Amino acid sequence: MKILVLFSVVVALVAQAFGLGYHEDVGIPEAARIREAETRQLSSRIIGGMPSGYGDNPYLAGLIITLVSNQMSICSGTLVSQKKVLTAAQCWSDGYQQGRKVEVVLGETRLFYSYRREVTGISVHPSYTSKPISNDLAMLTLRYNVNYYSYLKPVTLPSPSDVNNTFAGIGAKVAGYGKTADWSPVGPQTDQQSVIVPVIDSWYECYYGLPQRPAYNTDKILCTSGANGFGTCGGDLGGPLVAPEHFNGTDVLIGVTSIQSNMGCQNGFATGYMRVTAYLSWIQRNL
The missing domain is CATH 2.40.10.10 (Trypsin-like serine proteases)
Known part of the structure; x- marks a missing residue:
């Protein structure tokens, strides 16, 4: 019985440490x-973000x-x-x-x-x-087609000329429904949130700045810095990272939020995204 109890405690601690x-x-x-x-x-919502105007995203x-x-x-x-x-x-x-x-x-x-x-x-x-x-x-x-309006329309996908663009150093915009601070009380705003975050240039800084190690594939992962406590948090997973007004004044999708910290969102970790230009052929086949 003592062994079983000890095993249960160990399992619980491991689960807490590595997440479920x-x-x-x-x-x-x-x-x-x-x-x-x-x-x-x-x-x-988003950590360090501001409420977005209606139709901004x-x-x-x-x-x-x-x-x-x-x-x-x-x-x-x-x-x-x-x-x-x-x-x-x-x-x-x-x-x-x-x-x-x-x-x-x-x-x-x-x-x-x-x-x-x-x-x-x-x-x-x-x-x-x-x-x-x-x-x-x-x-x-x-199930049904979406009717487009100024406040509801699809994002622009990267063009073929962007396939080799790393977007390193730009101020990209991330938007989502996640929270605005780790342990703060829920705020009074009801709008979506968005924030501008810098795209990391160095793969070394990107890979070792992430809270979880992804598969080591430099051309399929894009990172943004978590410096100053800005970035994505709970609920933002799967959301867009865009290059603002990159093509004819429209936002261009460059990343899908994928790798986030489960140890708090204001601790300086980078955020990892699936690099959209690396998956354009798969995306196009599934449209």
């Missing part, structure tokens, strides 16, 4: 937090995920065509928890008290792995 996947560590508690906040007409999608365990989790995503939303594969299956149903919120500032769009299909990248994280992409298919 995105949904257990972040998505489920953040879903409960945001739902409670919206009930009180409050919300919680017309491509931003909020994902409400019902897991096989019947728990509820959240992620973010990006509208890329009339019926397609790009997100992280971890949002559907993080190696511990498996999704059963996904609903998408578009063109809204709130998640749980907004119109939800039905998802009829999910295509996970065939080479996706959660340990280590690699090829962390999934494409959601909506």
Whole structure:
């Protein structure tokens, strides 16, 4: 009996140290937090961010995920065509928890008290792995086409001329439904949040600045700095990183949020993204 108790304690400590996947560590508690906040007409989002004006991120999608365990989790995503939303594969299956149903919120500032769009299909990248994280992409298919408006339209994808562009050194914009500070009370704003973050130039700084080590693949990972406490946090997984006004005055999608810290979001860790230019052919095939 003592051995069994000791084993249970060790398992619990190991789980606490290494995490139990995105949904257990972040998505489920953040879903409960945001739902409670919206009930009180409050919300919680991007670390160091500012509330976005209505329509500033017309491509931003909020994902409400019902897991096989019947728990509820959240992620973010990006509208890329009339019926397609790009997100992280971890949002559907993080190696511990498996999704059963996904609903998408578009063109809204709130998640749980907004119109939800039905998802009829999910295509996970065939080479996706959660340990280590690699090829962390999934494409959601909506049941009905989205009608475009100024506040609701797809993001611009990189052009062929951008395939070799590292975007190093630019101020990129990240948007999402995650929280605004690690342990702060939920703030009074209800808008989506966004923040400008610098794209890291050095692969060494990127790789060793991440809270989790991804598969060592320099051409498929893009990083932004976590300096000054700015970056993504719980609920932002799967959301867009864009080069603002990069093509004809429009935002261009350059990354999908994938690698975040589960030890707090204001501790200076870099954030890792799936580099969109490395996956253009897969994205185009799944549009």
